[in-house]
Amino acid sequence: NAGVTQTPKFQVLKTGQSMTLQCAQDMNHNSMYWYRQDPGMGLRLIYYSASEGTTDKGEVPNGYNVSRLNKREFSLRLESAAPSQTSVYFCASSDRPGGGDEKLFFGSGTQLSVL
């Protein structure tokens, strides 16, 4: 049972380059999320998707775009990477979207460095 799978695990970019972080879940969850984690800042929500075909901004969406490709896959795109986007990115999915009980299942993360 793979759960939530993220690729790549590590990535180094130069300022201005673009890239897409991939996420897939095999638990048939409706909701998926992208978080970033920075030292001293904790986990912060970038974007989420409550169901296939919908996406919404979270706490820190600037500089990012997302695509909910199908129920399983939710990708995060950096169009023009900046050093401030150096972070560890986590994808998560939920089996109880909305109404409380948002128990999240997380992937193992992507460590991104922007030089």
Place this chain on the structure above:
Amino acid sequence: EDQVTQSPEALRLQEGESSSLNCSYTVSGLRGLFWYRQDPGKGPEFLFTLYSAGEEKEKERLKATLTKKESFLHITAPKPEDSATYLCAVPYSGGGADGLTFGKGTHLIIQP
């Protein structure tokens, strides 16, 4: 405005030395208080959900409790394998966002 505040930021204990981690929250109409464990280089792993004041949940050496303003994660006779960062979280309230808002975590080290 922070909705979830954890203390201490870091805690070093000897093996077998019991202690508690604190999570205070300021949301109204709580729809769950979540505890997660995060090991280095990995994503957070779910531990507990608490819904109402007075509720308690246990898992091995961990017990989570909830009051109207805070939650405690009690660690009894910890072992080195309990070393991790412990995160608490609550559902986003207002602003329309879904998902959880997390505290900054308590980094726990258990020395043998």
